[in-house]
Amino acid sequence: MHIIADANMPGLEPFEAFATVERVDGRTLTREQLGEAEILLVRSVTRVDATLLAGSRVRFVGSATIGTDHVDLAYLAQAGIPFAHAPGCNARAVAEYVLQSVLLLCAAQGRCPRETRVAVVGLGNVGRRVADWLGALGMTVHGCDPLLERAGFAAPVPLAPLDQVLDADIITLHESLTQTGDDATLHLLNADRLSRLGPEQMLINTCRGPVIDNAALSEQLAEDTGPLTVLDVWETEPTVPPTLYQQVLMGSPHIAGYSLDGKVAGTRMIAERLADYVADSGSGELALPGVALPRPSIGLKAEGDNALLREAVAAVYDVCADDKRFRESLLAEDPAKQFDALRKHYPERREFAFCDYRGAGKALSAAQLNLLAALQGSK
Numbered sequence: 001m002h003i004i005a006d007a008n009m010p011g012l013e014p015f016e017a018f019a020t021v022e023r024v025d026g027r028t029l030t031r032e033q034l035g036e037a038e039i040l041l042v043r044s045v046t047r048v049d050a051t052l053l054a055g056s057r058v059r060f061v062g063s064a065t066i067g068t069d070h071v072d073l074a075y076l077a078q079a080g081i082p083f084a085h086a087p088g089c090n091a092r093a094v095a096e097y098v099l100q101s102v103l104l105l106c107a108a109q110g111r112c113p114r115e116t117r118v119a120v121v122g123l124g125n126v127g128r129r130v131a132d133w134l135g136a137l138g139m140t141v142h143g144c145d146p147l148l149e150r151a152g153f154a155a156p157v158p159l160a161p162l163d164q165v166l167d168a169d170i171i172t173l174h175e176s177l178t179q180t181g182d183d184a185t186l187h188l189l190n191a192d193r194l195s196r197l198g199p200e201q202m203l204i205n206t207c208r209g210p211v212i213d214n215a216a217l218s219e220q221l222a223e224d225t226g227p228l229t230v231l232d233v234w235e236t237e238p239t240v241p242p243t244l245y246q247q248v249l250m251g252s253p254h255i256a257g258y259s260l261d262g263k264v265a266g267t268r269m270i271a272e273r274l275a276d277y278v279a280d281s282g283s284g285e286l287a288l289p290g291v292a293l294p295r296p297s298i299g300l301k302a303e304g305d306n307a308l309l310r311e312a313v314a315a316v317y318d319v320c321a322d323d324k325r326f327r328e329s330l331l332a333e334d335p336a337k338q339f340d341a342l343r344k345h346y347p348e349r350r351e352f353a354f355c356d357y358r359g360a361g362k363a364l365s366a367a368q369l370n371l372l373a374a375l376q377g378s379k
Contacts, residue, residue: 011268062273066257203229206257
């Protein structure tokens with residue numbers, strides 16, 4: 001069996017146990033490179049459609065991602081090609097990126113978490129976790145998710161239409177990208193909605209770049225009337241407008257979910273689905289070896305609860321370091337190429353939940369342990 005896989009996918013050992021795995025650049029993958037491959041494994045930078053697959057031998061496609069907007073699902077269904085993705089695989093990692101950004105912003109503004117109102121737009125795997133965690137900090141959290149509300153599903157926080165939560169102190173976006181229909185999210189934050197946000201507010205986008213009208217955001221920030229902004233995703237990525245990047249408070253090259261734990265989990269989920277497919281097709285059974293990751297042990301020195309959280313999260317992952325590397329990359333001769341290079345050579349990053357914490361010189365207080373447990377145990 002021949003597998004073509006995005007070179008940025010870690011944890012491919014389970015596949016190598018039963019197939020030849022060829023790693024490729026996912027963004028530039030072509031039909032010719034597929035050759036005689038039967039299995040295609042991608043991440044979000046590969047457009048999977050008829051142009052790529054028509055006439056190929058590919059009979060299973062797996063995407064180690066939460067989102068599927070890069071995949072033409074209708075074509076795969078028509079062509080009879082099974083598809084699997086990994087919803088929730090990196091939800092913790094994205095939520096940790098948001099959590100650290102919020103803690104840093106609140107500290108910089110001298111904002112008390114218990115006096116902070118948050119709007120979580122999109123309550124899927126990531127949004128629910130963000131809502132849980134920020135609520136555990138004492139923040140007042142409201143959600144916006146029309147699909148969830150219409151379906152009558154229980155939400156972890158009170159729901160409200162988007163236009164009613166735009167006055168929140170923090171707005172964090174966790175929507176999938178849809179371009180048509182009543183609930184289309186393309187330019188969900190358009191010029192009109194952005195104009196209602198002010199410099200005392202915070203805006204965080206870790207879902208998809210086009211959910212925000214980047215040109216309108218840049219115009220507003222140029223007038224010093226826009227919100228403090230943190231962007232991990234960009235409407236024109238891998239090309240990032242230099243002006244917009246200079247205007248945002250922090251930015252990164254679409255790596256909010258790039259934890260080692262999340263990547264390995266995504267790959268494992270796809271491996272399990274592929275094993276099911278092979279068994280169902282009568283081609284035999286696949287024995288999938290596990291990938292075990294060690295648990296780092298981290299000592300904490302901070303005294304106050306909020307300071308402890310900032311230290312605990314930063315000890316595992318430093319969002320400011322990503323901002324620094326990304327800012328420096330924009331000075332390169334080919335920034336778009338550097339965007340992908342930063343993703344490909346991203347340093348190993350673990351998740352908060354898979355680390356062991358201890359007090360430095362004394363035991364952590366019950367309150368501190370409860371806060372850590374809330375973040376480590378949230379589903």
